[in-house]
Amino acid sequence: MRYLPLTDVDRSAMLGDIGAPSIEDLFRDVPVAARRARLFDLPLHAGELEVERHLSALAARNIAAGSVPSFLGAGAYRHHVPAAVDHLIQRSEFLTSYTPYQPEISQGTLQYLFEFQTQVATITGMDVANASMYDGSTACAEAVLMAGRVTKRRRIVLSGGLHPHYRDVVKTMTGSAGFTVDVAAADVFGEEDLAASIDKTTACVVVQYPSFFGHVRDYATLSAQCRDNGALLIVAVTEIVSLGALKPPGDMGADIVVAEGQSLGNGLNFGGPYLGLFTACTQYVRQMPGRLCGETVDADGKRGYVLTLSTREQHIRREKATSNICTNSGLCALAFCIHLTLLGGDGFGKLAAINHANAVMLADRLSGVKGVSVINRTFFNEFTVRLRSPAAPIVETLAARRILAGVPISRVYPERADLADLLLVAATEVTTTADMEALVGGLKEGV
Numbered sequence: 342m343r344y345l346p347l348t349d350v351d352r353s354a355m356l357g358d359i360g361a362p363s364i365e366d367l368f369r370d371v372p373v374a375a376r377r378a379r380l381f382d383l384p385l386h387a388g389e390l391e392v393e394r395h396l397s398a399l400a401a402r403n404i405a406a407g408s409v410p411s412f413l414g415a416g417a418y419r420h421h422v423p424a425a426v427d428h429l430i431q432r433s434e435f436l437t438s439y440t441p442y443q444p445e446i447s448q449g450t451l452q453y454l455f456e457f458q459t460q461v462a463t464i465t466g467m468d469v470a471n472a473s474m475y476d477g478s479t480a481c482a483e484a485v486l487m488a489g490r491v492t493k494r495r496r497i498v499l500s501g502g503l504h505p506h507y508r509d510v511v512k513t514m515t516g517s518a519g520f521t522v523d524v525a526a527a528d529v530f531g532e533e534d535l536a537a538s539i540d541k542t543t544a545c546v547v548v549q550y551p552s553f554f555g556h557v558r559d560y561a562t563l564s565a566q567c568r569d570n571g572a573l574l575i576v577a578v579t580e581i582v583s584l585g586a587l588k589p590p591g592d593m594g595a596d597i598v599v600a601e602g603q604s605l606g607n608g609l610n611f612g613g614p615y616l617g618l619f620t621a622c623t624q625y626v627r628q629m630p631g632r633l634c635g636e637t638v639d640a641d642g643k644r645g646y647v648l649t650l651s652t653r654e655q656h657i658r659r660e661k662a663t664s665n666i667c668t669n670s671g672l673c674a675l676a677f678c679i680h681l682t683l684l685g686g687d688g689f690g691k692l693a694a695i696n697h698a699n700a701v702m703l704a705d706r707l708s709g710v711k712g713v714s715v716i717n718r719t720f721f722n723e724f725t726v727r728l729r730s731p732a733a734p735i736v737e738t739l740a741a742r743r744i745l746a747g748v749p750i751s752r753v754y755p756e757r758a759d760l761a762d763l764l765l766v767a768a769t770e771v772t773t774t775a776d777m778e779a780l781v782g783g784l785k786e787g788v
Contacts, residue, residue: 352364404740404743404745406419406609406745407419407771408743409743409744409745410743410744410745410772410773410775410776410777410779410780411745411772411776412703412745412746412747412766412767412768412772412776412780413745413747413748413767414580414722414723414747414748414765414766414767415504415553415579415723415748415753415765415767416477416504416506416507416553416579416580416601417601417603417609417612417615418580418582418603418604418609418722418767418769419608419609419769419771420582420604420605420769420770420771421770421771422606422607422608422676422680423680423683425679425683426606426676426679426680426683427676429675429679430672430675430676430679434449435449435450435453435672435675436672438450438671439671441454441648442648444645444646444647444648448645448646450671451634451645451646451647451648452646453674453675453678454472454473454634454646454671454674455634455635455636455646456678456682457470457472457473457674457675457677457678458470458471458472458633458634460677460678460681460682461600461602461618461620462620464581464584464585464589464681464689465578465584465589465590465591465598465600465618465620466588466589466590466591466592466595466598467589467590467591467595467598467620467621467622468591468620468621468622468623468626469620469621469622469623469626469629469633470618470619470620471619471620471629471630471631471632471633472631472632472633472634472671472674473602473616473617473618473619473631473670473671473673473674474616474617474618474619474630474631474666474670475614475615475617475666475670476601476603476613476614476615476616476617476670477507477577477578477579477599477600477601477602477603477615477617477618478504478506478507478510478601478617479510479514479617479666480599480600480601480617480618480619481503481507481510481511481547481575481577481599482507482510482511482513482514482515483514483599483619483630483631483664483666484545484547484575484577484597484599484619485497485511485514485515485520485544485545485547485575486514486515486518486630486663486664487597487621487625487628487629487630487663488544488545488572488573488575488596488597489515489518489520489544489545490628490663491544491573491625491628492544492545492571492572492573494542494543494544494571494572495518495519495520495521495544496520496521496523496542496543496544497511497515497520497521497522497523497543497544497545497546497547498523498525498535498538498539498543498545498546498547499511499522499523499524499525499546499547500525500528500533500535500546500547500548500549500552501524501525501526501527501528501533502528502531502533502548502549502552502553502554502556503547503548503549503552503553503577504549504553504577504579504753505553505753505754506753507547507549507577507579508524511547520544523538525538527554527754527757527760528552528553528554528556529554529716529725529760529763530554530556530716531552531554531556531557531558531717531718531719535548535563535566536563536566539566539567539570539572540570541570541571543567543570543571543572544572544573545567545572545573545574545575545596545597546563546567546572546573546574546575547575547576547577548560548563548574548575548576548577549576549577549578549579550576550577550578550583550587550590551580551583551587551719551720551721551723553579553765554716554717554724554725554765555717555720555721555723555724555725555765556717556718556719556720557587557719557720557721558719559588559593560574560576560590560593560594560595561593561594564593564594564595564596565594567596568594573596573597574594574595574596574597575595575596575597575598575599576590576593576595576597576598576599577598577599577600578590578598578599578600578601578618579600579601580601580604580721580722580723581600581601581602581603581604581605581618582604582605582689582692582693582696582722582769583693583696583721583722584600584693585689585690585691585692585693585694586690586693586694586696586697586721587693587721591620596621596622596625597619597620597621597622597625598618598619598620598621599617599618599619599620600617600618601615601616601617601618602615602616602617602618602673602674602677603615603616603673605676605677605680605681606673606675606676606677606678606679606680606681607673607676607677614670614672614673615670615673616670616673616674616676616677617670619631626650627650628663629650629663630663630664630666631664631666632648632650632651633648633649633650633651634646634647634648634649635647635648635649635650692770693721695770696721696722696768696769696770697721697722699722699768699769699770699772700720700721700722700723700724700767700768702768702774702777703766703768703772703777703780704717704720704724706777706778706781707726707766707780707781707784709781710781710784710785711785712728712729712730712784713726713727713728713729713784714726714727716763722767722768722769723765723766723767723768724765724766725750725763725764725765725766726763726764726766727762727763727764728762728763728764728784729762730762731749731751731761731762732747732749732750732751732761732762732763732764733749733751733752733761735764735784735787736748736749736764738783738787739780739783739784739787742783744779744780744783746764746766746780746783746784747764747765747766747767748764748765748766749761749763749764749765750763750764750765751763766780
């Protein structure tokens with residue numbers, strides 16, 4: 342077996358070298374009550390061919406989002422990824438590269454990270470971006486921790502329009518750091534007013550743009566209210582393509598903007614790996630997590646790239662680290678950079694326009710279905726509809742008919758029985774009119 346290479350003779354030799362009479366003796370310090378008496382109820386080892394057959398059978402039970410009409414979103418979106426993206430990121434110098442500690446031999450990696458940072462800062466309307474993070478949710482939590490360092494405060498206000506998964510990650514990562522997290526009620530209709538929640542003890546307010554329920558709002562007024570109280574405004578973007586059409590958060594006065602970059606260059610991939618984007622105003626740059634690439638000149642005056650800031654726990658001055666993020670999604674960042682470069686500024690705007698147009702078309706068609714109503718007044722490529730009955734069973738029924746109808750709100754708000762009839766649906770540039778007709782037809786029968 343490739344992954345279980347040790348024989349009984351090998352194990353006996355290893356035990357002899359360390360002076361242990363048996364495997365059980367290695368665990369003598371573990372209380373008997375904490376040990377399992379029997380093996381887990383899992384299959385025993387099998388040959389490689391048998392394992393491949395079994396895993397293939399399991400995989401065949403999945404429905405690939407690209408093989409059926411799919412309206413899934415809620416933070417992970419299906420977009421077309423140009424073939425050039427995968428071709429280029431699989432070049433060996435990109436695919437095998439690691440942290441560019443030695444700039445002399447890492448100029449290619451450093452240059453694309455510099456270009457990536459430039460792109461991210463440009464589309465978010467912010468001053469500076471880092472060289473990426475794990476994903477949008479952890480970037481959001483890191484932004485909250487950063488706000489605590491900047492303001493020296495420990496109270497956080499989370500919008501009811503923030504993705505529940507982002508909310509949970511924030512609560513997890515701040516739970517042992519002395520933060521108090523105030524979570525607003527689910528902002529189903531995009532009408533929340535957070536002004537009363539902000540005071541002189543608030544470190545930051547976190548909102549999502551567009552919101553989890555799809556609403557698009559201008560946060561300039563909220564930004565001013567935060568500033569008046571010495572708090573920071575953090576804007577989270579789960580659908581980065583939206584910034585090809587919407588006003589950049591930086592133009593609204595955001596102090597920190599974080600985002601999920603999966604939509605550009607990266608497939609759904611069963612939920613990962615994804616790509617965290619992190620941007621901020623210049624005055625906060627030294628409190629940013631992760632690392633920052635900069636442009637400089639070498640001894641001969643030629644342009645070159647270096648790691649300007651590396652405020653991470655595994656570096657030499659680890660006691661000064663602003664984060665325990667010890668790597669970045671480098672290959673995903675490269676895929677993002679290549680895709681956005683292929684699009685260009687005009688192409689990025691056109692892509693966003695197509696997404697919005699398809700969503701408008703879908704909303705119009707769904708509005709014509711008896712028992713279905715669209716609750717959004719504004720949206721980009723995702724919106725919430727109310728059905729005549731609970732959404733989850735309808736979604737399961739349509740999935741059995743190979744239609745992925747969307748995400749039932751009850752999946753992320755299981756405690757809210759009053760939201761059980763809400764369904765979150767998304768349309769992107771890959772959504773066809775035939776897909777829309779399939780969903781409309783399914784809902785006509787199901788609602």
